[in-house]
Amino acid sequence: MTDILFLAGRYLLFHxxxxxxxxxxxxxxxxxxxxxxxxxxRSAQQLTARAKxxxxxxxxKGSPLELTLSxxxxxxxxxxxxxxxxxxxxxxxxxxxxxxxxxxxxxxxxAIVGTTLDYVEFxxxxxxxxxxxxxxxxxxxxxxxxxxLGLSVGDxxxxxxxxxxxxxxxxxxxxxxxxxxxxxxxxDDESLFVDLKTAWVIEGLGHGHQNLETAEASVVLQRxxxxxxxxxxxxxxxxxxxENAESFHFHGDLGxxxxxxxxxxxxxxxxxxxxxxxxxxxxxxxxIVRPSLVIEALLATVLTVQQxxxxxxxxxxxxxxxxxxxxxLLSLRLRQRERLTLYKIGSSRGVVxxxxxxEVLAVIAASAVVSALLTTWVSFYGADLIREFLLS
Amino acid sequence: MIELRELEFAYDKGEFVLRISxxxxxxxxxxxxxxxxxxxxxxxxxxLAGILRPDRGRVGIQDVDLAAVDNRTARDFRAAxxxxxxxxxxxxxxxxxxxxxxxxxxxxxxxxxxxAVYSRANELAARxxxxxxxxxxxxxxxxxxxxxVAVCRALITGPALILADEPTxxxxxxxxxxxxxxxxxxxxxxxxxxxxxxxxxxxxxxxDTVVDFSSLTxxxxxxxx
Numbered sequence: 001m002t003d004i005l006f007l008a009g010r011y012l013l014f015h016x017x018x019x020x021x022x023x024x025x026x027x028x029x030x031x032x033x034x035x036x037x038x039x040x041x042r043s044a045q046q047l048t049a050r051a052k053x054x055x056x057x058x059x060x061k062g063s064p065l066e067l068t069l070s071x072x073x074x075x076x077x078x079x080x081x082x083x084x085x086x087x088x089x090x091x092x093x094x095x096x097x098x099x100x101x102x103x104x105x106x107x108x109x110x111a112i113v114g115t116t117l118d119y120v121e122f123x124x125x126x127x128x129x130x131x132x133x134x135x136x137x138x139x140x141x142x143x144x145x146x147x148x149l150g151l152s153v154g155d156x157x158x159x160x161x162x163x164x165x166x167x168x169x170x171x172x173x174x175x176x177x178x179x180x181x182x183x184x185x186x187x188d189d190e191s192l193f194v195d196l197k198t199a200w201v202i203e204g205l206g207h208g209h210q211n212l213e214t215a216e217a218s219v220v221l222q223r224x225x226x227x228x229x230x231x232x233x234x235x236x237x238x239x240x241x242x243e244n245a246e247s248f249h250f251h252g253d254l255g256x257x258x259x260x261x262x263x264x265x266x267x268x269x270x271x272x273x274x275x276x277x278x279x280x281x282x283x284x285x286x287x288i289v290r291p292s293l294v295i296e297a298l299l300a301t302v303l304t305v306q307q308x309x310x311x312x313x314x315x316x317x318x319x320x321x322x323x324x325x326x327x328x329l330l331s332l333r334l335r336q337r338e339r340l341t342l343y344k345i346g347s348s349r350g351v352v353x354x355x356x357x358x359e360v361l362a363v364i365a366a367s368a369v370v371s372a373l374l375t376t377w378v379s380f381y382g383a384d385l386i387r388e389f390l391l392s
Numbered sequence: 393m394i395e396l397r398e399l400e401f402a403y404d405k406g407e408f409v410l411r412i413s414x415x416x417x418x419x420x421x422x423x424x425x426x427x428x429x430x431x432x433x434x435x436x437x438x439x440l441a442g443i444l445r446p447d448r449g450r451v452g453i454q455d456v457d458l459a460a461v462d463n464r465t466a467r468d469f470r471a472a473x474x475x476x477x478x479x480x481x482x483x484x485x486x487x488x489x490x491x492x493x494x495x496x497x498x499x500x501x502x503x504x505x506x507x508a509v510y511s512r513a514n515e516l517a518a519r520x521x522x523x524x525x526x527x528x529x530x531x532x533x534x535x536x537x538x539x540x541v542a543v544c545r546a547l548i549t550g551p552a553l554i555l556a557d558e559p560t561x562x563x564x565x566x567x568x569x570x571x572x573x574x575x576x577x578x579x580x581x582x583x584x585x586x587x588x589x590x591x592x593x594x595x596x597x598x599x600d601t602v603v604d605f606s607s608l609t610x611x612x613x614x615x616x617x
């Protein structure tokens with residue numbers, strides 16, 4: 001047996017390129033459907049798990065999928081915004097605890113999630129280091145953000161401007177890292193969490209500047225009982241520090257300020273149903289969605305696509321296997337003289353058959369091993385890729 | 393050593409019939425078989441090797457009648473006691489020279505590959521002048537070198553009988569003489585019997601005995617002895 005394997009190995013090594021092509025062809029046939037299956041299953045698990053732990057979402061009327069993806073995975077674009085007043089409405093109903101989410105800005109490619117500490121409690125996020133955000137300009141970052149950007153407590157990170165060419169747009173705000181969450185292997189790992197008001201400051205709805213009461217006279221253009229008008233030389237802060245934090249303030253009605261979604265945690269099932277009914281029946285411009293149902297609908301579409309892809313791969317696979325069989329048969333025919341020589345110099349037909357079979361089996365085994373390795377790799381790293389793909 | 397008696401062989405299709413009433417070859421004798429194409433020279437080698445089975449008669453080699461034993465016994469006997477050399481060398485392209493020489497030990501379970509066998513392979517390679525080419529592949533060798541590898545492969549089991557079918561047929565004049573001299577030296581040194589089919593009449597003088605198949609053809613086109 002050892003000698004047969006030795007000879008088969010020598011043959012395959014000598015014809016290494018032919019062997020490589022055969023192994024790769026068979027690998028693809030085996031690997032593609034398996035990997036696709038694993039990918040879809042893992043992604044479905046991830047998507048479903050997050051959706052199942054999120055009871056209800058309220059947002060502006062529009063695409064339920066966009067609202068769900070934005071609120072659960074902080075990706076897939078910002079949905080139509082709703083008003084902060086809706087948070088108060090839910091709270092006033094006493095049917096549920098509302099957790100506002102404002103996901104619009106990014107820092108170094110990672111989403112900045114404006115929310116409240118209720119979110120940390122709701123998602124059961126644990127601190128690996130530091131503490132929760134307590135004042136404007138503070139952020140607690142996910143484990144992936146910390147490792148990828150090399151950040152630790154005390155460091156700072158700057159929010160990205162929405163457009164480098166929009167002079168009137170959102171300006172970068174320097175955020176101080178005060179905590180890092182333990183890894184959760186969810187979208188929370190890839191996000192920076194700030195107080196909702198900090199998100200509004202990033203947007204420019206709140207700002208901080210030099211105290212006009214104590215400012216030099218040259219800065220003040222006009223002063224009366226109700227208001228003070230300053231010129232452009234007034235010092236505006238783009239970093240919130242303990243020294244200037246108190247100078248930050250908001251103009252206008254907070255109830256009109258934007259949030260991208262409200263994560264709703266009903267007191268109980270009945271409360272949830274009542275709340276859902278109220279929002280659905282209201283003539284307002286909000287919608288309420290159950291994320292698990294939205295994700296189920298998305299996965300149903302994905303599974304249908306997967307079935308078509310698997311069917312296509314099966315057809316290609318059939319063609320590939322047929323070609324591989326043809327290659328093996330032609331190879332056997334070409335090696336008829338070799339078989340005869342082996343027989344003449346003392347080999348049994350069994351050994352000759354065993355040699356040829358060992359070569360075929362070695363190719364199949366190599367393909368199986370490569371496929372298994374690739375599928376394992378995909379099962380570890382591929383789910384994130386397909387999630388990105390689904391969200392993009 | 394070899395005794396053929398009342399031997400008769402015919403292929404399933406065709407009129408060719410080989411008949412040999414008596415042929416004896418002594419141990420250590422070198423025999424050249426000459427004759428026109430189609431006269432049955434190669435058929436005789438295949439009968440002596442036990443690859444073909446006669447319709448009648450005895451193929452006695454070292455007191456074993458290959459005509460009377462089953463295929464497996466004939467094959468094991470061939471592997472252990474008979475070395476074969478072919479006109480086209482029939483080396484395996486994917487094995488290096490060393491592994492080609494050792495091939496009989498890898499394809500027959502009755503033969504055991506040991507350190508002594510490796511040592512014998514080196515000795516043979518040195519003897520035929522290819523010791524520096526043991527790691528090369530047949531595609532990297534000249535025709536003469538390939539046939540020398542084939543000679544080593546035939547001799548590696550220490551056979552009592554070497555059957556060579558046109559061993560110089562694919563070689564130039566210089567290599568013909570060289571390879572044949574190496575082969576004859578090797579078999580004479582070990583007292584091995586050599587039966588060679590050849591068309592090269594210039595070379596037959598080097599053999600102890602010459603059997604001419606053309607003189608054995610009877611009126612019906614049958615070959616008899």
